Amino acid sequence: MKRISIDPITRLEGHGKIEIFLDDQGNVANAYFQVPELRGFEAFCVGRLAEDMPTITNRICGVCPEAHHLASVKALDALFGLTPPPAARKLRELLYMAFYVTDHTTHFYALGGPDFIIGPDAPPAERNILGVIRKVGLDTGKQVIACRARNHEVIKKLGGRGIHPAAGLPGGWSKPLTEEIRREIEQTARENIDFALFSLKVFDEIVRKNPIYLELITSDLYLHRTYSMGTVDPDNRVNFYDGMIRVVDPEGGEFVKYAPEAYHEHIAERVEPWTYLKFPYLKKIGWQGLTDGAESGLYVASPLSRLNVADAMATPRAQEHYEEMYDVLGSGLTTKGRRKPIHHRMATHWARLIELLYAAEHMLELAIDPEITSPNVRVTSTGVKNREGIGSVEAPRGTLTHHYTTDERGVLTKVNMIVGTTNNYGPIAMSVKRAAEQLIKGGQIIEEGMLNRIEMAFRLYDPCLSCATHSLPGEMALQVVIRDSGGEIIRTVTRGGS
Amino acid sequence: MKPKFAMYWASGCGGCEISLLEIHDQILRFAEVFEIVFCPCLVDGKKEDLAKLGDGAIDLTFFNGAIRNQEDEDMARLLRTKSRILVAYGSCAMEGCVPGLSNLSTAADHFEAVYLKNHTTVNPEAVIPGSRSEVAEGILSLPVFAASVRSLDQVVAVDYLVPGCPPEGVQVEKVIETFVGGSPLPPSGSLLGAGERALCEECPRVRNVRRPTRFYRAHQQIPEEGVCLLEQGFICLGPATRSGCGARCPRNNMVCIGCYGPPPGVDDQGAQMIAALGSMLDPGKDCDGEVERTQRLDELFSGIVDPAGTFYTFSLAKSMLGGKVGR
Numbered sequence: 001m002k003r004i005s006i007d008p009i010t011r012l013e014g015h016g017k018i019e020i021f022l023d024d025q026g027n028v029a030n031a032y033f034q035v036p037e038l039r040g041f042e043a044f045c046v047g048r049l050a051e052d053m054p055t056i057t058n059r060i061c062g063v064c065p066e067a068h069h070l071a072s073v074k075a076l077d078a079l080f081g082l083t084p085p086p087a088a089r090k091l092r093e094l095l096y097m098a099f100y101v102t103d104h105t106t107h108f109y110a111l112g113g114p115d116f117i118i119g120p121d122a123p124p125a126e127r128n129i130l131g132v133i134r135k136v137g138l139d140t141g142k143q144v145i146a147c148r149a150r151n152h153e154v155i156k157k158l159g160g161r162g163i164h165p166a167a168g169l170p171g172g173w174s175k176p177l178t179e180e181i182r183r184e185i186e187q188t189a190r191e192n193i194d195f196a197l198f199s200l201k202v203f204d205e206i207v208r209k210n211p212i213y214l215e216l217i218t219s220d221l222y223l224h225r226t227y228s229m230g231t232v233d234p235d236n237r238v239n240f241y242d243g244m245i246r247v248v249d250p251e252g253g254e255f256v257k258y259a260p261e262a263y264h265e266h267i268a269e270r271v272e273p274w275t276y277l278k279f280p281y282l283k284k285i286g287w288q289g290l291t292d293g294a295e296s297g298l299y300v301a302s303p304l305s306r307l308n309v310a311d312a313m314a315t316p317r318a319q320e321h322y323e324e325m326y327d328v329l330g331s332g333l334t335t336k337g338r339r340k341p342i343h344h345r346m347a348t349h350w351a352r353l354i355e356l357l358y359a360a361e362h363m364l365e366l367a368i369d370p371e372i373t374s375p376n377v378r379v380t381s382t383g384v385k386n387r388e389g390i391g392s393v394e395a396p397r398g399t400l401t402h403h404y405t406t407d408e409r410g411v412l413t414k415v416n417m418i419v420g421t422t423n424n425y426g427p428i429a430m431s432v433k434r435a436a437e438q439l440i441k442g443g444q445i446i447e448e449g450m451l452n453r454i455e456m457a458f459r460l461y462d463p464c465l466s467c468a469t470h471s472l473p474g475e476m477a478l479q480v481v482i483r484d485s486g487g488e489i490i491r492t493v494t495r496g497g498s
Numbered sequence: 499m500k501p502k503f504a505m506y507w508a509s510g511c512g513g514c515e516i517s518l519l520e521i522h523d524q525i526l527r528f529a530e531v532f533e534i535v536f537c538p539c540l541v542d543g544k545k546e547d548l549a550k551l552g553d554g555a556i557d558l559t560f561f562n563g564a565i566r567n568q569e570d571e572d573m574a575r576l577l578r579t580k581s582r583i584l585v586a587y588g589s590c591a592m593e594g595c596v597p598g599l600s601n602l603s604t605a606a607d608h609f610e611a612v613y614l615k616n617h618t619t620v621n622p623e624a625v626i627p628g629s630r631s632e633v634a635e636g637i638l639s640l641p642v643f644a645a646s647v648r649s650l651d652q653v654v655a656v657d658y659l660v661p662g663c664p665p666e667g668v669q670v671e672k673v674i675e676t677f678v679g680g681s682p683l684p685p686s687g688s689l690l691g692a693g694e695r696a697l698c699e700e701c702p703r704v705r706n707v708r709r710p711t712r713f714y715r716a717h718q719q720i721p722e723e724g725v726c727l728l729e730q731g732f733i734c735l736g737p738a739t740r741s742g743c744g745a746r747c748p749r750n751n752m753v754c755i756g757c758y759g760p761p762p763g764v765d766d767q768g769a770q771m772i773a774a775l776g777s778m779l780d781p782g783k784d785c786d787g788e789v790e791r792t793q794r795l796d797e798l799f800s801g802i803v804d805p806a807g808t809f810y811t812f813s814l815a816k817s818m819l820g821g822k823v824g825r
Contacts, residue, residue, distance in 0.1 A: 162666075
């Protein structure tokens, strides 16, 4: 049996590895996406003080510490039985919207966007952020950098630090917002809205008006009919900070809607001996292996899945673009009148820009809320009220859940976390296999094209293995080693990174 | 010919890479001076390519992340051999950081917590991922999970250390300046990008106002503005932490948790913190005899529930304590 190892060598070095086995006809027999690292926060957080978790769990991921900080602090609210004052909740959300703007911007322009803006078959040397800037103009490049910088400044001012915030406490936030800084943030939010609208225009002009890219979006190469997951508000609109978890089936019907506290009744995780990362699946459907369809418990938690489970966006301009996306890529309504989900995974990039606009609009709503500068940002407690606390937010890469159990002193006795990217482990593995199957046939291997298209299969999920293991998401160089059944290397194909 | 630069991450969170983005255009100057030969987060490169280089062929290597598994260790050894100057960049590489808290439990504890006794794991056959596993089509391998987390200098010799979780932007600029500024390099073994005092010296909060009579945990009390957090009874690691970050957390009404490691001249951060507490607390002065003194001390210390986790959040792997006794 022939064997192909894809060793992602930049950005996922040692932390993500693909092994493809070919059968006697030279077709793909199986593909394994291995995650070769474990850090074990669930183990070493036992014995720690519950209230230290927002700063400890920041260190799960330097790319999205804000998501861990907030999921953690919400678990603590539950544990200590505290309801944060309205201003504290709004400050948490405000920081989170600024974070979403930087994170989604980075993905679109620097990581995922190059495939569209430059083109999937352009030379790799061009397919990077510098190539994007050449194509869309230097001014745009400067705008991208300025967007990151101004929102980073907001995060620093609200969270106390630029990376790994230090402000979340059970029952609130460490510091109120001054009127002076509020005004700065309001200005930033307005600029963010303009920037998000501009980004959607870039997408419209460069991607949607190009039939080649549109075909790529709607190609079967990246089609998977799985369940979708996301958080919704009481009106079933997308919410990043709080709400109910809604799961819809591949046809668009609501499968279940549950409070995040009940997550363990709905999600189970599978252990495979060949990878350190577990595979989450819908408990009531069960584990059927790495397959899609309504019979398989695999689900996706991503910008696209969040839009798939929602009935609407919570802000007006995002709503317009949301409707437009479903008009173009959707397939009508279910018998109950819901929009049917979009299963073309490449649409995740479009969904991400709609979320960028929502984050910017909601950031402005929060920034002009008179209550946001209230000095009342904390309530205290003598100790834990409950022995168990569960907190959940929508991380950019999927639903993030922290679950803490403590003794009567508030010392952790058990910790469980299901992080954004981990939700998507099964679907990512499946997408990689699908891409390999279609690109390797009868022993014929499309060289450069295969490498980039396999890479695109998981780049669209913006996998942040920092969370799942650790690593930066993004463009990577790949090497495919083809071995014969004796393990002898018969061919090597390499493709450089950005 | 430009000097050659490499950067590698082992077991970390990615925050160290992000910290390098915070220095904006200065990174371009760095890129002008150095030729980047190996840097998984920026450019193409492969372990085999690295192995082909001559010994000492790389002039400068930044290594971040701790040594968690066999692969981390192999890369540390390889990069040491290939690098003239090896820098432990950030808290993980310097002293193990938060993942170093791992050393309070065994490898078996880790597998049990993640794969066996877990709220969502369904694992009736008690499968534990292993270094070698047989699948229908062949054999798959994974790096071996080590018994403990080690800092870089516990595995190979290190020339410079950069503290911080992650290093603050203003300090990263100084580190870069050290290598591109043209001045003679500091003596081997120096810390770069850090202050030379204890964190308290750059904290704006007023000290010597009061002595703590009890300790508070973060959820119990809202701190008074402008007054030393430690003196208010919050366990702030300022006296046991190196300056350099600008006291960001105390300025934000949060205690220092020690991410810049011990101050100059101190090897063990936790021991230093205990000494600092010892000098602050004085239950004896107006105590009525030994019984009351003991009682007061007991009360005081009952407020410190997880001394290993609190005093060694970042430095456990490198500390005298090291980890769980008897491991």
